[in-house]
Amino acid sequence: MPADGGIGAANKRREDVRFLTGKGNYTDDINVRGQAYVVFLRSQVANGVLNSVDTSAAAEMPGVLRIFTGADFVEVGGVPCGWCVTDRHGEPMQEPKHPVLADGKVRYVGDAIAAVVAETEAQARNAAEMIELDIDELPAVVDMKAALIDGSPKVHEELTSNLCYDWGFVEENKGAVEQAMQDAAHVTTLELVNNRLVANPMEPRVAIGDYDAAAGDSTLYTTTQNPHVIRLLMGAFVLGIPEHKLRVIAPDVGGGFGSKIFHYAEEALCTFAAKALNRPVKWTCQRSESFITDAHGRDHVTKIELALDADNNFTAVRTDTHANMGAYLSTFAPSVPTWLHGTLMAGNYKTPVIYVNVKAVFTNTVPVDAYRGAGRPEASYQLERVIDKAARELGVDAIALRRQNFITEFPYATPVAVEYDTGDYNATMDKMIEISDLAGFEARRAESAKKGLLRGLGVNCYIEACGIAPSNLAGQLGARAGLYESATVRVNATGGLVVMTGSHSHGQGHETSFPQVVADMIGIDPAMIEIVHGDTARTPMGMGTYGSRSLAVGGSAIVRATEKIIAKAKKIAAHLMEAADGDIELKDGTFSVAGTDKSVAWGDVTLAAYVPHNYPLEDIEPGLEETAFYDPANFTYPSGAYSCEVEVDPDTGKVTICKFSAADDFGNIVNPMIVDGQVHGGIGQGIGQALLEHAIYDDDGQLVNGSYMDYAMPRADDMPFFSVDHSCQTPCTHNPLGVKGCGEAGAIGSPPAVVNAVVDALQRAGHDVTHIDMPLSPNRVWSAMNKA
Amino acid sequence: MPQVEMTVNGKAVSAKAKGNTLLSEFLREGLGMTGTHVGCDTGQCGVCVVHVDGLPVKSCNMFAAEAEGAEVTTIEGMANEDGTLGVIQQAFQDNHGLQCGFCTPGMVMSAASLLAENPKPTEAEIRAHLSGNLCRCTGYHNIIKSILAASGQDAQGAV
Ligand code: FES
Ligand code: FES
Numbered sequence: 001m002p003a004d005g006g007i008g009a010a011n012k013r014r015e016d017v018r019f020l021t022g023k024g025n026y027t028d029d030i031n032v033r034g035q036a037y038v039v040f041l042r043s044q045v046a047n048g049v050l051n052s053v054d055t056s057a058a059a060e061m062p063g064v065l066r067i068f069t070g071a072d073f074v075e076v077g078g079v080p081c082g083w084c085v086t087d088r089h090g091e092p093m094q095e096p097k098h099p100v101l102a103d104g105k106v107r108y109v110g111d112a113i114a115a116v117v118a119e120t121e122a123q124a125r126n127a128a129e130m131i132e133l134d135i136d137e138l139p140a141v142v143d144m145k146a147a148l149i150d151g152s153p154k155v156h157e158e159l160t161s162n163l164c165y166d167w168g169f170v171e172e173n174k175g176a177v178e179q180a181m182q183d184a185a186h187v188t189t190l191e192l193v194n195n196r197l198v199a200n201p202m203e204p205r206v207a208i209g210d211y212d213a214a215a216g217d218s219t220l221y222t223t224t225q226n227p228h229v230i231r232l233l234m235g236a237f238v239l240g241i242p243e244h245k246l247r248v249i250a251p252d253v254g255g256g257f258g259s260k261i262f263h264y265a266e267e268a269l270c271t272f273a274a275k276a277l278n279r280p281v282k283w284t285c286q287r288s289e290s291f292i293t294d295a296h297g298r299d300h301v302t303k304i305e306l307a308l309d310a311d312n313n314f315t316a317v318r319t320d321t322h323a324n325m326g327a328y329l330s331t332f333a334p335s336v337p338t339w340l341h342g343t344l345m346a347g348n349y350k351t352p353v354i355y356v357n358v359k360a361v362f363t364n365t366v367p368v369d370a371y372r373g374a375g376r377p378e379a380s381y382q383l384e385r386v387i388d389k390a391a392r393e394l395g396v397d398a399i400a401l402r403r404q405n406f407i408t409e410f411p412y413a414t415p416v417a418v419e420y421d422t423g424d425y426n427a428t429m430d431k432m433i434e435i436s437d438l439a440g441f442e443a444r445r446a447e448s449a450k451k452g453l454l455r456g457l458g459v460n461c462y463i464e465a466c467g468i469a470p471s472n473l474a475g476q477l478g479a480r481a482g483l484y485e486s487a488t489v490r491v492n493a494t495g496g497l498v499v500m501t502g503s504h505s506h507g508q509g510h511e512t513s514f515p516q517v518v519a520d521m522i523g524i525d526p527a528m529i530e531i532v533h534g535d536t537a538r539t540p541m542g543m544g545t546y547g548s549r550s551l552a553v554g555g556s557a558i559v560r561a562t563e564k565i566i567a568k569a570k571k572i573a574a575h576l577m578e579a580a581d582g583d584i585e586l587k588d589g590t591f592s593v594a595g596t597d598k599s600v601a602w603g604d605v606t607l608a609a610y611v612p613h614n615y616p617l618e619d620i621e622p623g624l625e626e627t628a629f630y631d632p633a634n635f636t637y638p639s640g641a642y643s644c645e646v647e648v649d650p651d652t653g654k655v656t657i658c659k660f661s662a663a664d665d666f667g668n669i670v671n672p673m674i675v676d677g678q679v680h681g682g683i684g685q686g687i688g689q690a691l692l693e694h695a696i697y698d699d700d701g702q703l704v705n706g707s708y709m710d711y712a713m714p715r716a717d718d719m720p721f722f723s724v725d726h727s728c729q730t731p732c733t734h735n736p737l738g739v740k741g742c743g744e745a746g747a748i749g750s751p752p753a754v755v756n757a758v759v760d761a762l763q764r765a766g767h768d769v770t771h772i773d774m775p776l777s778p779n780r781v782w783s784a785m786n787k788a
Numbered sequence: 789m790p791q792v793e794m795t796v797n798g799k800a801v802s803a804k805a806k807g808n809t810l811l812s813e814f815l816r817e818g819l820g821m822t823g824t825h826v827g828c829d830t831g832q833c834g835v836c837v838v839h840v841d842g843l844p845v846k847s848c849n850m851f852a853a854e855a856e857g858a859e860v861t862t863i864e865g866m867a868n869e870d871g872t873l874g875v876i877q878q879a880f881q882d883n884h885g886l887q888c889g890f891c892t893p894g895m896v897m898s899a900a901s902l903l904a905e906n907p908k909p910t911e912a913e914i915r916a917h918l919s920g921n922l923c924r925c926t927g928y929h930n931i932i933k934s935i936l937a938a939s940g941q942d943a944q945g946a947v
């Protein structure tokens with residue numbers, strides 16, 4: 001570890017001190033003087049005509065200040081969707097309006113119908129119960145395939161059907177893939193479900209709208225991963241407030257995992273209501289409410305076919321997926337099953353032709369959008385499951401089959417439109433085999449057998465495209481936003497720095513890792529550097545934190561801004577030392593003239609910048625503050641190999657994870673301690689998906705397990721210790737840090753390892769089980785075992 | 789509204805509370821002590837754990853009035869007198885036992901109650917003790933490591 005606390009050092013997190021002493025400042029910890037409280041009345045039926053909303057009795061209830069309904073928002077815009085997917089026929093997707101409050105129709109259980117603002121939350125809640133609704137309930141559209149049958153009830157009457165889009169990728173390869181399937185020596189087919197999940201950050205969403213009538217300024221405090229995106233979406237598309245009159249503040253954010261990227265109607269309501277009432281308005285989501293309002297994740301139903309030639313080389317992959325959009329298009333929903341999923345179907349393998357078909361479907365359920373990994377876990381899961389099945393069918397070793405088909409030369413242009421810059425999949429496979437002590441598996445299996453337990457081993461690889469994304473490419477693919485990141489580096493007169501970034505930590509430790517980058521470049525103590533984030537008034541326009549992009553894109557913007565600082569500081573130093581600019585070197589916070597013993601300290605130069613008495617005013621401006629916007633040239637491509645060992649209890653079907661090992665290649669590492677933690681967390685969520693979690697709707701569109709009593713969140717005793725390693729490093733070639741991003745890897749790589757391991761355990765015990773859908777509950781495993 | 793009095797982190801406090809005011813609300817709204825968090829409405833997540841008369845309690849599951857006259861300890865009372873981090877807090881920082889920090893107050897309070905009754909718990913005992921504390925960020929790995937470290941033990945098997 002570097003002793004200087006720069007790049008590569010496992011610095012302890014500075015933010016921890018406030019979090020550990022109860023001094024964090026989360027949105028719900030904020031109370032604005034004079035605030036009122038809003039409570040939403042939500043639909044309890046999944047599909048229905050909303051004939052009337054009678055608020056007269058509720059309005060008379062104590063403390064009620066105002067009740068908003070859909071009628072109040074007819075004049076304003078709907079909640080916008082930030083990505084337009086073009087379908088197989090070149091047509092744009094069907095895009096229904098998403099009103100802030102339901103307007104004439106309710107479309108999912110949880111759809112907001114009215115918002116009651118009162119002096120206290122209890123008063124608002126009591127009054128909401130007095131609102132009388134007249135709803136004609138309609139049959140709910142829940143099952144995706146049924147939703148596409150002619151004559152199915154529709155989620156949106158104004159659309160031609162429940163099909164949002166029918167996407168083919170790469171459409172031109174469709175025929176070649178069909179041919180390859182016909183020519184194949186072997187085709188392995190697998191149908192599977194990628195189970196619907198609820199992100200469940202431990203901090204529920206909160207929004208506080210505030211309005212300064214004298215200045216005409218609105219402020220929104222909100223639990224978001226990307227305050228600037230919310231300001232733009234809500235200001236420009238919903239409420240019509242220009243950016244200079246709207247400030248969005250996201251203080252400490254208690255986890256997000258994607259679910260806090262999106263612009264939600266409650267944010268617009270609070271901002272709107274604060275102005276209408278000229279009072280701050282606060283909303284705190286209850287957990288049972290977050291289950292039916294936070295965007296859900298995954299929910300794909302897929303058939304995948306893998307074609308192989310007589311030598312077991314992969315010759316083609318074809319997939320057919322139905323992806324649930326829910327009742328409305330959440331902010332980035334259309335991009336998840338398409339550009340974040342189809343482009344990853346090559347995985348780590350040199351399959352020459354690939355065709356991905358995705359039908360995105362509207363249903364009467366909560367909108368579905370990005371959840372940790374977003375499209376890439378769905379891609380890895382189906383590919384790594386089908387490869388495992390193919391190895392079993394062909395009677396070959398699953399690791400050898402993977403190795404045989406690995407991409408080994410880089411850069412590598414896949415048949416699904418992306419170009420991997422670097423990677424070494426054999427190296428991560430070797431490392432995984434080492435750290436998981438694969439050689440000792442049989443002995444461990446024998447130990448398990450002595451206890452009457454069935455032990456199984458699952459192995460898989462993954463690749464992801466993250467560090468999202470080149471703006472021009474994203475634009476061609478339908479993004480309605482740029483995906484650069486920004487940084488302003490402000491050097492103060494006495495040498496300390498403030499770095500203002502558009503990224504926003506919601507647990508990733510940016511306040512610790514970002515200073516390491518700057519400290520390393522200048523050669524100063526990271527303690528001299530402060531990070532400012534999460535406030536549109538104090539940071540340059542940036543796109544926020546998701547898609548494992550903060551270091552790769554946001555960190556690169558910080559590098560670029562710091563390079564500008566150093567270039568200017570060198571000019572000042574050159575002047576102070578009466579030397580040529582080109583002769584100045586910066587090392588350990590000291591500027592020196594090459595080949596001489598002349599030097600000036602960092603602080604001398606920064607002081608001169610602000611007290612420019614002896615200063616080249618004719619050549620450069622005083623001050624030392626620079627901004628950079630960094631737009632990446634490509635995605636980054638982290639990859640790795642994972643393994644999982646399970647014990648299955650043959651009497652109950654209960655699965656216990658005994659061992660989990662992850663060997664990742666994240667390129668260069670800035671803070672290895674934080675990277676370990678990111679991988680642990682991702683694996684925890686992946687194990688949760690594989691064994692426990694599943695958001696279940698009944699035929700009437702009721703979420704049947706919408707609380708922690710019923711939705712199985714992973715707990716400490718569901719997990720083993722994990723072995724993680726990121727010593728295999730093939731640096732990214734196109735960002736200045738050579739970093740790839742680590743936030744989502746664990747969630748992408750772990751579900752197939754778990755399922756492969758359980759299938760392996762059952763197969764070794766003589767059960768002809770080829771697949772079980774997640775979550776692998778005892779009931780499902782036991783049933784599969786006892787059928788086969 | 790009646791006034792409710794108790795001792796919080798060694799200081800006598802008093803604030804108005806209705807009969808149905810939860811202890812978590814009393815701390816957060818009544819006293820402005822926002823270190824104790826609220827993460828659910830069914831008593832399952834444990835981010836709200838405090839100690840009442842030395843025992844761990846989910847403060848969302850107890851009325852403030854029930855804690856009348858009690859000695860309550862919250863995360864704000866866990867640092868050393870000189871303001872430095874206490875042993876458990878320090879172990880969490882040293883072992884990266886927190887990410888977003890939202891579950892952390894409850895985790896630290898639960899860990900403290902475990903170590904008070906079982907100063908050298910095994911990994912399995914720690915995992916079992918935390919069954920009422922959810923964390924969505926860490927996969928629990930570094931939380932378990934932190935608590936082992938706070939009890940002076942190495943995390944065998946944790947890399
Ligand atoms: S807030 Fe969830 S258990 Fe108390
Ligand atoms: S650290 Fe985020 S929930 Fe535990």
